[in-house]
Amino acid sequence: MVVRMLHRYWLKPVVFAACLLPMATLVWQAYSDQLGANPIEAITHHTGEWTLRFLLLTLLMTPLKRFSGWLWPVRLRRMLGLYAFFYASLHLATYLWLDQFFLWDEIWLDIIDRPFITVGMLAYLLLLPLALTSNRYMIRRLGKNWKRLHRLAYVVPALGVLHFWWLVKADILEPLVYGLLLAGLLLARLRKAPGR
Numbered sequence: 142m143v144v145r146m147l148h149r150y151w152l153k154p155v156v157f158a159a160c161l162l163p164m165a166t167l168v169w170q171a172y173s174d175q176l177g178a179n180p181i182e183a184i185t186h187h188t189g190e191w192t193l194r195f196l197l198l199t200l201l202m203t204p205l206k207r208f209s210g211w212l213w214p215v216r217l218r219r220m221l222g223l224y225a226f227f228y229a230s231l232h233l234a235t236y237l238w239l240d241q242f243f244l245w246d247e248i249w250l251d252i253i254d255r256p257f258i259t260v261g262m263l264a265y266l267l268l269l270p271l272a273l274t275s276n277r278y279m280i281r282r283l284g285k286n287w288k289r290l291h292r293l294a295y296v297v298p299a300l301g302v303l304h305f306w307w308l309v310k311a312d313i314l315e316p317l318v319y320g321l322l323l324a325g326l327l328l329a330r331l332r333k334a335p336g337r
């Protein structure tokens with residue numbers, strides 16, 4: 142009973158606040174001059190990594206529910222997905238504003254000349270319709286097509302890993318770890334839950 146009450150009234154607000162911590166850390170580091178010699182790079186890296194982490198956390202919720210039998214993970218799925226979009230938007234805004242000063246010609250050249258930017262942009266463009274349709278009205282309106290559209294939730298993190306992989310050049314350890322985690326999450330979806 143107490144656990145149920147906690148889940149009902151506390152789970153979402155607590156997780157919502159926790160998801161703001163990466164943003165709060167960034168604001169604190171900027172305020173206290175702790176972003177290092179290249180603050181724009183630090184912000185880009187921080188927001189990029191958190192986008193990828195939230196994308197993977199969102200994908201973790203369904204297998205977690207299936208294997209544990211708990212219901213709470215699916216109640217968090219939409220919020221985590223929207224946080225992925227939030228951090229991706231900060232990441233993109235940092236690039237467009239602080240890095241490129243909204244010089245659209247330069248940005249366009251970057252998109253067509255640098256494959257890791259092309260893939261990052263594609264990932265963001267595919268994430269956009271997911272964020273825009275993750276409300277009850279759109280779920281009802283799109284019907285079966287909603288599920289089809291939301292399969293993009295597997296494609297976006299894969300593009301995110303590729304984007305990371307292509308930018309690191311030599312030290313592939315980090316994108317490799319994210320790639321393996323993603324592969325594990327996708328495999329977990331294919332496997333049946335125990336006892337079913």
Ligand code: HEM
Pocket residue numbers: 182185186187188189190192193229232233236258261262263264265268297301302304305308
């Ligand atoms: C869902 C979409 C995206 C994801 C998951 C993502 C993820 C990442 C990750 C994980 C990093 C590396 C962070 C690190 O080094 O620790 C990164 C770096 C970066 N991303 Fe993205 N990104 C996305 C979209 C974009 C978009 C749309 C752009 C710009 C058009 C962009 C531009 C960059 C740049 C400029 C860097 C830093 C490159 C460098 O260090 O030289 N990303 N991103």
